[in-house]
Amino acid sequence: MSRLPGRMSTPPTLADVAELAGVSRQTVSNAVNNPDLLRADTLARVQAAIEQLGYQPNRAARSLRTRASHLIGLRLPPVQEGTANALMDRFVHSLVETAGAAGYHVLLFDGDSADPLAGYDDLLRSTAVDAFVVTDTYLGNPQAQWLHARRAQFVAFGRPWGNAEARHPWVDIDSAHGSELATTHLIDRGHTRIAWIGWRKDSLVGEERRSGWTRAMRSRGLATTGLASRVEDTVNSGRMAAAALLDEARPTAFVCASDTLAMGVLHTLYDRRLRAGEDIAVVGFDDSQVAQTVPPGITSVRQPLEEAASEIVKALEGLLATPSYVGPGAMLKPALMVRGSS
Amino acid sequence: MSRLPGRMSTPPTLADVAELAGVSRQTVSNAVNNPDLLRADTLARVQAAIEQLGYQPNRAARSLRTRASHLIGLRLPPVQEGTANALMDRFVHSLVETAGAAGYHVLLFDGDSADPLAGYDDLLRSTAVDAFVVTDTYLGNPQAQWLHARRAQFVAFGRPWGNAEARHPWVDIDSAHGSELATTHLIDRGHTRIAWIGWRKDSLVGEERRSGWTRAMRSRGLATTGLASRVEDTVNSGRMAAAALLDEARPTAFVCASDTLAMGVLHTLYDRRLRAGEDIAVVGFDDSQVAQTVPPGITSVRQPLEEAASEIVKALEGLLATPSYVGPGAMLKPALMVRGSS
DNA sequence: TTGAAAGCGCTAACAT
DNA sequence: ATGTTAGCGCTTTCAA
Numbered sequence: 001m002s003r004l005p006g007r008m009s010t011p012p013t014l015a016d017v018a019e020l021a022g023v024s025r026q027t028v029s030n031a032v033n034n035p036d037l038l039r040a041d042t043l044a045r046v047q048a049a050i051e052q053l054g055y056q057p058n059r060a061a062r063s064l065r066t067r068a069s070h071l072i073g074l075r076l077p078p079v080q081e082g083t084a085n086a087l088m089d090r091f092v093h094s095l096v097e098t099a100g101a102a103g104y105h106v107l108l109f110d111g112d113s114a115d116p117l118a119g120y121d122d123l124l125r126s127t128a129v130d131a132f133v134v135t136d137t138y139l140g141n142p143q144a145q146w147l148h149a150r151r152a153q154f155v156a157f158g159r160p161w162g163n164a165e166a167r168h169p170w171v172d173i174d175s176a177h178g179s180e181l182a183t184t185h186l187i188d189r190g191h192t193r194i195a196w197i198g199w200r201k202d203s204l205v206g207e208e209r210r211s212g213w214t215r216a217m218r219s220r221g222l223a224t225t226g227l228a229s230r231v232e233d234t235v236n237s238g239r240m241a242a243a244a245l246l247d248e249a250r251p252t253a254f255v256c257a258s259d260t261l262a263m264g265v266l267h268t269l270y271d272r273r274l275r276a277g278e279d280i281a282v283v284g285f286d287d288s289q290v291a292q293t294v295p296p297g298i299t300s301v302r303q304p305l306e307e308a309a310s311e312i313v314k315a316l317e318g319l320l321a322t323p324s325y326v327g328p329g330a331m332l333k334p335a336l337m338v339r340g341s342s
Numbered sequence: 343m344s345r346l347p348g349r350m351s352t353p354p355t356l357a358d359v360a361e362l363a364g365v366s367r368q369t370v371s372n373a374v375n376n377p378d379l380l381r382a383d384t385l386a387r388v389q390a391a392i393e394q395l396g397y398q399p400n401r402a403a404r405s406l407r408t409r410a411s412h413l414i415g416l417r418l419p420p421v422q423e424g425t426a427n428a429l430m431d432r433f434v435h436s437l438v439e440t441a442g443a444a445g446y447h448v449l450l451f452d453g454d455s456a457d458p459l460a461g462y463d464d465l466l467r468s469t470a471v472d473a474f475v476v477t478d479t480y481l482g483n484p485q486a487q488w489l490h491a492r493r494a495q496f497v498a499f500g501r502p503w504g505n506a507e508a509r510h511p512w513v514d515i516d517s518a519h520g521s522e523l524a525t526t527h528l529i530d531r532g533h534t535r536i537a538w539i540g541w542r543k544d545s546l547v548g549e550e551r552r553s554g555w556t557r558a559m560r561s562r563g564l565a566t567t568g569l570a571s572r573v574e575d576t577v578n579s580g581r582m583a584a585a586a587l588l589d590e591a592r593p594t595a596f597v598c599a600s601d602t603l604a605m606g607v608l609h610t611l612y613d614r615r616l617r618a619g620e621d622i623a624v625v626g627f628d629d630s631q632v633a634q635t636v637p638p639g640i641t642s643v644r645q646p647l648e649e650a651a652s653e654i655v656k657a658l659e660g661l662l663a664t665p666s667y668v669g670p671g672a673m674l675k676p677a678l679m680v681r682g683s684s
Numbered sequence: 685t686t687g688a689a690a691g692c693g694c695t696a697a698c699a700t
Numbered sequence: 701a702t703g704t705t706a707g708c709g710c711t712t713t714c715a716a
Contacts, residue, residue: 402708
């Protein structure tokens with residue numbers, strides 16, 4: 001035995017283990033990958049040697065041979081300063097955790113806004129990752145089609161909007177259900193004039209969230225006319241929309257498409273010395289740290305990102321299995337976190 | 343030429359390019375890694391072939407040969423719900439961006455709280471990453487020593503507390519300077535009774551931040567007695583500390599060791615129908631999304647995470663160069679973001 | 685300036 | 701049940 005764990009300059013290889021255990025390299029490989037093939041005593045001997053040397057298969061060599069890196073690529077979109085949108089943080093963490101349990105690591109790459117596909121292309125052509133998790137699936141986003149054309153494997157977090165023939169696995173959140181929960185909650189608390197502050201019409205997610213509000217209002221026979229506003233997803237837009245609605249429609253509660261907009265409402269309440277939850281109810285969307293920490297606490301719709309990550313990894317495993325298996329898309333239900341603001 | 347880009351089942355290799363360009367594989371390799379060695383016309387021909395095939399070197403093969411993965415490992419600590427601490431988000435993004443520009447990708451792994459070193463060990467022994475970025479460098483943290491013992495390369499984000507003989511590269515933020523900025527800003531606005539809400543004494547970063555407050559107060563001849571509180575880093579602790587200080591010491595302003603604690607102060611102000619920035623000034627630390635979006639905006643100390651990432655990548659490049667170069671630690675200065683709360 | 689040979693560490697296919 | 705052979709795609713010698 002020529003090397004001891006801890007003082008080696010180069011990590012032990014299959015050959016080192018084989019020599020120590022008195023078997024061939026292939027047997028060691030089998031001990032790692034197909035233990036059933038070995039006789040019990042041989043297996044034990046090899047495992048002891050592996051243990052003793054602290055052997056772990058070299059990833060590069062294994063990848064080269066098996067054409068699989070066990071790496072998942074994730075494009076990190078730019079952080080939006082001045083908003084409450086920190087969903088990515090929670091999602092990335094859950095993904096890393098679940099992927100890790102399945103034997104995969106997450107490889108981050110930069111979201112070059114000029115050419116978002118460049119990062120994908122780079123990793124794809126250098127065969128650096130086995131698959132991607134794609135998070136921005138707005139309508140007309142070329143990524144899905146593009147990846148498909150390059151025969152790249154990927155799971156989308158977001159349904160294939162308006163693309164009925166898409167065949168890739170996806171996971172999404174039923175956010176209409178989320179705003180319906182929020183609206184129904186407010187109705188149950190006695191509110192009848194409940195306003196909606198959402199995103200511009202070209203956002204499909206925005207329209208979906210809005211539909212939950214509409215549905216809840218209609219099902220209880222409440223009017224929606226003049227109670228809705230569609231704006232940019234910024235604090236200031238929310239603030240102005242809230243001010244206008246308060247003046248023109250006299251709502252007693254607001255349901256917002258995001259916590260960022262909900263914070264906008266809070267600004268207007270602050271300006272007018274009104275108190276959220278006492279004078280006017282406010283519900284946000286995303287259960288951000290902002291909603292969790294601001295007084296008196298913003299009631300908010302929480303996306304089950306942990307569950308989403310777990311479904312995505314499940315889909316990933318199916319995709320990368322042989323034979324590959326693609327199940328139906330998974331639609332997850334959000335929950336309402338009730339706090340002081342309602 | 344047997345394959346066209348876009349319809350290949352397997353990406354092109356050196357051999358494909360060599361055949362197309364009518365040179366040997368070695369010449370193609372040189373064209374990629376040592377272009378100076380080629381005659382201009384050969385180089386042009388090879389580059390044309392590379393372009394035509396969309397060739398990119400296979401990462402696994404290159405890693406196997408060069409013993410370098412061009413991957414940087416980063417342990418993702420668990421997300422803290424209910425706090426305003428989302429620093430990691432911004433930092434990770436900056437790191438991915440800067441590392442990408444230097445030809446490195448960031449590989450995330452899970453922060454198993456039971457055995458935080460397991461993740462490092464795994465990646466290290468499988469030679470999956472070239473180096474780590476270590477972000478949790480509290481006193482007595484075994485990671486630095488442990489990594490050093492395994493001859494692992496790493497750059498620490500955080501100075502080597504109480505470890506004078508540490509020889510690893512590090513980058514840190516002078517957070518005493520941050521709270522000094524915050525305190526001086528309040529003094530300049532006419533405040534004299536400025537309270538401190540910080541972390542427990544066993545947090546070295548906490549004590550450092552506190553020292554900035556002390557220094558600013560003393561240099562202007564202001565008393566600090568009875569004006570400081572040391573608590574857990576939670577919203578509720580901040581809330582209770584603020585209530586107690588308000589009752590016992592009558593401060594007109596608060597400087598907090600975190601935005602989480604500053605939100606605690608806001609809760610107490612809310613309870614007492616006081617307004618931040620009008621009745622009582624509040625300054626937080628970290629310039630979180632919470633500070634940015636909550637009314638009336640929380641003045642907060644912003645850590646230069648983009649710069650930190652850039653310094654870390656610079657250190658990483660030195661570390662991984664041959665011969666390896668380790669410069670002195672870099673101490674960065676934070677800035678104060680002034681908002682409505684002061 | 686270019687090419688040929690060897691081998692990084694591993695596993696698939698085959699032979700024993 | 702175990703060993704032998706070959707080769708994944710690349711770069712580091714070394715030779716021409």
